[in-house]
Amino acid sequence: MNQKLDVIDHVAVSVTNIAESLDWYGSQFQCHVLYQDETWALIEFANIKLALVVAAQHPPHIGFFTPKASEFGDLKAHRDGTKSVYIKDPSGNSIELLATE
Amino acid sequence: MNQKLDVIDHVAVSVTNIAESLDWYGSQFQCHVLYQDETWALIEFANIKLALVVAAQHPPHIGFFTPKASEFGDLKAHRDGTKSVYIKDPSGNSIELLATE
Numbered sequence: 001m002n003q004k005l006d007v008i009d010h011v012a013v014s015v016t017n018i019a020e021s022l023d024w025y026g027s028q029f030q031c032h033v034l035y036q037d038e039t040w041a042l043i044e045f046a047n048i049k050l051a052l053v054v055a056a057q058h059p060p061h062i063g064f065f066t067p068k069a070s071e072f073g074d075l076k077a078h079r080d081g082t083k084s085v086y087i088k089d090p091s092g093n094s095i096e097l098l099a100t101e
Numbered sequence: 102m103n104q105k106l107d108v109i110d111h112v113a114v115s116v117t118n119i120a121e122s123l124d125w126y127g128s129q130f131q132c133h134v135l136y137q138d139e140t141w142a143l144i145e146f147a148n149i150k151l152a153l154v155v156a157a158q159h160p161p162h163i164g165f166f167t168p169k170a171s172e173f174g175d176l177k178a179h180r181d182g183t184k185s186v187y188i189k190d191p192s193g194n195s196i197e198l199l200a201t202e
Contacts, residue, residue: 003131003133004131004147005131005132005133005145005146005147006130006131006132006146006147007146007147007148008112008146008147008148008149008151011109011112011163013163013194014192014194015190015191015192015194016191016192017191017192020191021190021191021192024190024191025190028165028167028169028196029107029165029167030104030105030106030107030167031106031107032104032106044106045106045107045108045109045165046105046106046107046108046109047108047109047148047149048109048148048149050109050163062112062114062151064129064130064146066129066130066131068129089116089122089125089126090116090117090118090121090122090125091115091116091117091118091122093114093115093116095129097129
């Protein structure tokens with residue numbers, strides 16, 4: 001298998017309280033908080049980032065790096081320098097496609 | 102930061118139809134199907150595995166490797182050689198703790 005596999009950048013899961021959830025994940029796991037406010041947080045693990053989101057303000061989703069991102073719509077630029085577009089999988093799960101270039 | 106971060110082994114997301122979802126993920130992304138039946142599938146990406154699950158038979162969850170897994174209950178051995186226990190985070194998300202030993 002010489003195929004180069006795509007990278008999943010992050011997974012965003014819905015939580016009820018960001019601060020409480022950060023305390024819990026931080027106490028259970030060796031991880032590193034990259035960002036937090038009242039509506040979402042970003043935690044670094046060895047191989048991927050975990051986002052904790054208040055679903056009313058940020059949708060739970062999975063973020064994939066792919067060279068095909070721009071084929072799915074206009075890419076939106078984010079403050080961290082990434083560009084992405086959101087789509088749905090056939091089951092209605094939110095999928096973020098992040099440009100690789 | 103000398104801390105050694107924990108690894109997230111896999112993320113399992115709920116889908117309505119395994120075969121249809123595999124077709125979709127396989128056409129959108131460079132990935133490799135490791136396993137599939139009618140109730141779940143496992144797809145390899147560069148840094149993590151993505152499980153597609155029919156929620157009525159397999160709960161959506163996130164699987165973390167941690168040396169503390171056995172502190173949370175009796176570990177169950179799986180056919181792939183891993184041992185794990187399921188817990189809930191404070192928001193009710195299912196979390197699988199996989200032993201690292």
